[in-house]
């Protein structure tokens with residue numbers, strides 16, 4: 001599977017292999033219905049990807065992602081978070097992926113969890129983003145203390161800051177936050193302060209598993225921010241998660257269906273279509289924005305399809321798959337990333353995404 005094998009020294013012509021072919025041929029049958037119809041497969045045009053294979057560079061400020069893969073914002077502020085974050089940061093550094101920290105809100109209260117978030121020494125020169133909720137932005141802006149958020153960014157030596165906009169998740173929590181201006185107003189005010197106080201900080205906006213619709217995406221495109229992470233519907237869903245958490249903490253045996261609000265939102269494919277429509281219409285300029293297609297992305301092939309179909313610079317992001325892969329040893333995580341990237345290189349070499357229906 002790996003591109004590192006010596007092409008002139010393939011020794012696997014053993015009788016055992018031939019005998020396996022006879023044994024397994026009966027089971028190895030496909031049906032037309034199992035065909036993946038999203039791609040044209042073009043084996044005539046390229047040789048195998050070599051170790052020199054380079055993905056098209058994606059730049060963020062003065063840095064470049066070595067692969068179009070992003071580790072979506074996850075955890076921090078709990079004892080289990082430290083080892084997970086450290087594994088993820090090491091892998092992001094080694095493979096040149098981007099990494100979003102989980103919400104850095106605990107650092108506004110004190111330094112108890114600083115080490116869990118302090119990943120710059122492990123990620124080296126890699127791309128690292130801090131994370132706050134739009135609720136923290138509004139609270140600090142109201143106190144005229146937006147600098148508190150920027151101080152955390154400085155201490156963590158991050159390249160950028162994600163602001164998550166997650167009204168449904170907050171609503172489902174007993175202790176959830178509220179904001180009373182629109183996030184576009186809150187974020188605009190914050191960008192004006194950042195442009196003066198910390199102009200090199202790259203700003204990104206994301207949801208947390210619900211995605212967002214055309215009018216909100218349009219509002220994001222009008223803001224002076226650089227990164228838009230979809231965090232779309234179809235994968236980890238924090239509305240549902242908070243519902244489950246509520247049941248557990250209140251020891252509830254409530255077997256009612258989760259609130260229907262858990263199931264609203266937009267898939268990554270739908271969001272790709274919306275952005276493409278803007279681009280085709282020339283009604284909105286995407287400028288130098290980078291899109292992170294995320295939310296329910298569970299394979300390199302899905303990520304490849306969506307990022308190649310989006311008509312703007314994009315990488316794909318995953319949270320849950322990285323969470324699972326990072327809970328064991330670092331070697332296991334590195335193997336997971338290596339396999340993902342090797343498979344992605346094969347896809348780039350031999351597959352051409354077919355245009356979206358209707359485009």
Ligand SMILES: Cc1cc2nc3c(=O)[nH]c(=O)nc-3n(C[C@H](O)[C@H](O)[C@H](O)COP(=O)(O)O)c2cc1C
Nearest residue numbers: 072073074102103164231235236295296318319320
């Ligand atoms: C354990 C866990 C913790 C998360 N914490 C945050 C967070 O603190 N801030 C944030 O913006 N998103 C957070 N997310 C949301 C992810 O960044 C991502 O948007 C969402 O999980 C959808 O991606 P997925 O389907 O690949 O898991 C978290 C996700 C997971 C799984």
